[in-house]
Amino acid sequence: MNPRYERPGVPSGTTFTCFTRRERSFGFAWHFHREYELTLITAGSGTRYVGTDVEGYLPGDLVLLGPDLPHTYASDQQSEAAVTQFRHDFLGAGFFELPQFAAVQSLLSRSARGLYFGRHELHADIAALPRLAPADQTVRLLDVLQRLAAGTAATPITGAGYAAAPSTAVRDRVDVVCRHLQQAHTEPVVLDEVAALVHMAPTSFSRFFRRALGCTLTDYVNQLRVETACRLLTTTSLPITEIATRSGYHNLANFNRRFREQKTMPPTHYRATHHRGVA
Structure with a gap:
């Protein structure tokens, strides 16, 4: 039930990894690793979970995540992404401390909360990264980081109150709860039952959750439910009342x-501006 610690493999002849992830569906696999991760969605749609943030993703979405930031992508349809994972010293110890790379250093520091770039002019360059030879990948990645750092479009993903990997014990408890809620948020969520998952009293758990994630349990559940509603609004023609119920809201006024x-x-x-087809 805890987030899986990943140790990405590095191919011979290079110091970082770059690959195309193509699957019939992206399963919920809550994990973290010591590498930065630059992910460009090239096909498919679903839900992105980063720290306490829950948002839908579409082709063209570009995200940079800092080390130890728990995350996953989940979908029930074929999806594809260009993924690059690298450590801070992949170009040598102290490389990004050089004065000419101060902007990149700032970009990497800000990625501790995750950065969302939306649909960026660099998409073609990033999508091509997995197909390049190692030396060309290295030059291209450095160029991409420099150009991302020079732009102003990056939006922090997690709230200011969220700290990635505050401690193993705290993270393990939070991730047990987040995995459970990802599966159960459309049903009634009872504080006592959620607190019991991590062997805490309800009052203590409420304080713990808010301190660890920067939001209340209710706020987080509402994020999950609204994102489920967004998916149903954009991919089905179900009535709003039915979507509210399927998302976990049995009171239409509260849902709205x-x-x-x-x-x-x-x-x-939202449906009128984002509808993608009937399922």
Whole structure:
């Protein structure tokens, strides 16, 4: 139930790894690693989980995650991504401390909360990375990082209150809860039952959860439910009332209020502007 610690393999002839991830579906696999991770979605859609943040992803989404930041991508359809994983010293110890790379150093520091770039002009360059020879990959990756650092479009993903990997004990408890909620958020969520998963009293758990994640349990559950509603709104023609129920809301007024809080628009407007087809 804990996040899986990954140790990405590095191919011979290089100091970092770059690959295309192509699967019939992206399964929920909550994990973290010591490498930075640059991920470009090239096909498919689903849900991205980073720390406490829950958002849908589409082709063209570009994200840079810092080390030890728990994350996963989940979908029930064929998806593809260009993924590059590298350590801070992949070009040598102290390389990014050189004055000419101060902007890249700042970019990497800010990625501790995850950075979302949306659809970026560098997409073609990043998508081609896995197909290049190691020397060309290295030059291209450095160029990509420098150009990302020079831009202004990066948006932090996790809230300011979230600290990646605060401690093993804290992270393990949080990740037990997050994995459970990913599967159970459309059903009634009872504080006592969730607290019991990590052997804590409800009051102590509430304080722990907010201190560890920077949001309340209710806030996090609402993020999961609204993201489920977004997926149903964009991929089906189900009535709004049915979508509310399937997302875990049995009161339509509450659903509309929570949805508007997170998406700054009512569900009907969201469907009209984001609908991708009927399932």
